[in-house]
Amino acid sequence: GIQVEQSPPDLILQEGANSTLRCNFSDSVNNLQWFHQNPWGQLINLFYIPSGTKQNGRLSATTVATERYSLLYISSSQTTDSGVYFCAVMGGTSYGKLTFGQGTILTVHP
Amino acid sequence: EPEVTQTPSHQVTQMGQEVILRCVPISNHLYFYWYRQILGQKVEFLVSFYNNEISEKSEIFDDQFSVERPDGSNFTLKIRSTKLEDSAMYFCATTGLAVGDTQYFGPGTRLTVL
Numbered sequence: 001g002i003q004v005e006q007s008p009p010d011l012i013l014q015e016g017a018n019s020t021l022r023c024n025f026s027d028s029v030n031n032l033q034w035f036h037q038n039p040w041g042q043l044i045n046l047f048y049i050p051s052g053t054k055q056n057g058r059l060s061a062t063t064v065a066t067e068r069y070s071l072l073y074i075s076s077s078q079t080t081d082s083g084v085y086f087c088a089v090m091g092g093t094s095y096g097k098l099t100f101g102q103g104t105i106l107t108v109h110p
Numbered sequence: 111e112p113e114v115t116q117t118p119s120h121q122v123t124q125m126g127q128e129v130i131l132r133c134v135p136i137s138n139h140l141y142f143y144w145y146r147q148i149l150g151q152k153v154e155f156l157v158s159f160y161n162n163e164i165s166e167k168s169e170i171f172d173d174q175f176s177v178e179r180p181d182g183s184n185f186t187l188k189i190r191s192t193k194l195e196d197s198a199m200y201f202c203a204t205t206g207l208a209v210g211d212t213q214y215f216g217p218g219t220r221l222t223v224l
Contacts, residue, residue, distance in 0.1 A: 030210035041199050041218055043153070048212040086153065095166045096141055096158035096209050103152060 006101035023087030031090035114216035133202030
């Protein structure tokens with residue numbers, strides 16, 4: 001099946017700093033989503049981005065499908081950005097299955 | 111904005127007991143999924159369901175698991191005889207008209223098997 005690798009596994013920032021999270025995947029995809037898992041365990045949908053670039057406030061994402069990677073940018077980070085960020089992809093032969101990466105644990109200090 | 115809802119939020123059960131986890135999908139969504147996340151690990155796919163049939167399932171989804179839409183609105187996951195290793199957060203997700211569209215996740219049910 002499709003493989004998903006996220007980097008870095010852990011990231012520690014000071015409030016106000018910028019960061020880039022990366023997601024590499026091993027095959028063509030029909031769906032790519034970025035999630036933020038908050039301290040209560042809820043998966044918050046950040047972006048649906050199988051290709052192209054999107055922005056939402058301080059967050060933006062870019063997926064280069066031909067090179068099989070996606071990037072999540074967080075600018076001017078805040079303590080509330082802390083949590084785990086997951087990338088999840090649906091391979092071209094899948095019928096709905098999202099394969100998740102291991103996640104990036106982000107900690108933002110005041 | 112429409113949301114996927116799940117009940118209960120937390121369930122504690124004894125090993126060997128049956129549990130049913132419930133999900134109310136977003137209205138008019140056609141594709142339904144269950145995922146689970148063991149504490150500290152990544153989210154894993156269990157099963158996808160469309161047109162009242164399972165369309166894909168993982169190796170985790172063995173004979174102990176079943177899914178159904180008993181009344182056309184709720185979408186349920188049943189675990190027949192729970193094991194300690196079934197302790198996890200279970201997420202329901204739904205998609206609208208096309209299988210490749212955004213999957214919207216519910217808040218999860220935390221299952222604890224003692």
